[in-house]
Amino acid sequence: MNASLLWLWGHWDSIYQRCTRLQYVDKGNNIFRIVLLRYRGEPLVTSDEHMICPGDLIVKLHIHNYYFATLCKGVKDELRLVLLLRRHIMQSMPKMTAYLEKLERWEEVKGIVGTTMLHKGVEPLGFSISDVPMNWFFRYKRWYLRLMLRIIHPDGKGRVQRLKQDMPLKRVYMSKEQLLYRYGSGAHQPTGEGL
Known part of the structure; x- marks a missing residue:
């Protein structure tokens, strides 16, 4: 990736972070940023049969794309x-x-929810997957994520063009109970089996 492009992206990312109220989990050491908000989509049933309904408090999960891009610098494969x-x-x-x-x-949080094109292989991690409505917001988000892929991926432009129809935007989500079961301090099973 071009060093000056990465530098510009870093400045844009700091502005984006402040405008969206995103919180770092551990800046420079964790691939996620989060924000607490009220869920506004269709009702979701998680893999362990819990419900996330409109109005429920959720943790909105964001992959920190800029941080990941810095990790990928020089990776060609x-x-x-x-x-x-x-x-x-x-x-x-x-x-x-x-x-x-x-x-x-x-205590009020019902689960974690994210929106991504990187949804293949997330079910063994405990996530459920559903479609998102293709309104103006999700159309913009899909465009933005495709742009990120073009920048991060070694063959970004070719990858996006080849897989244009196979890169749907999906909602990935998990109940708080499942999150604690798999990843909490008293986790009961190995994470990520089958990936």
């Missing part, structure tokens, strides 16, 4: 890129859970 992302997600989930458990309003 797609497989290495995928493995790097997987490793950082696996390392970040328990630390993010520990961070969330200390939030002032944690």
Whole structure:
């Protein structure tokens, strides 16, 4: 990736972070940023049969794309890129859970929800997947995430053009109970089996 482009992105990212109220889980050491908000989508049923309904307090999950781009600098192989992302997600989930458990309003939270094109392989991590409505907001978000992929991926432009129809935007989500079961301090099972 071009160094000056990465430098510009870093400045844009700091502005974006302030405008969106995103909180760092552990700046420079965790791939996630989060924000507490009220859920506004359709009702969701998680893999462990819990409900996330409109108006429920959720943790909105964001992959810190700029941070990941800095980690990928110089990586030319797609497989290495995928493995790097997987490793950082696996390392970040328990630390993010520990961070969330200390939030002032944690007792009110029903689950975690994110929107991503990187949804393949997330079910073994405990996430459920659903479609998002293609309104103006999600159309913009899909455009933005495709732009990020073009910048981060070693063959970004070609990848986006080849997979244009196979890159739908999806909602990924997990109940608070499932999150604690898998990634909390007393986690009951290994994480990420089957990836």
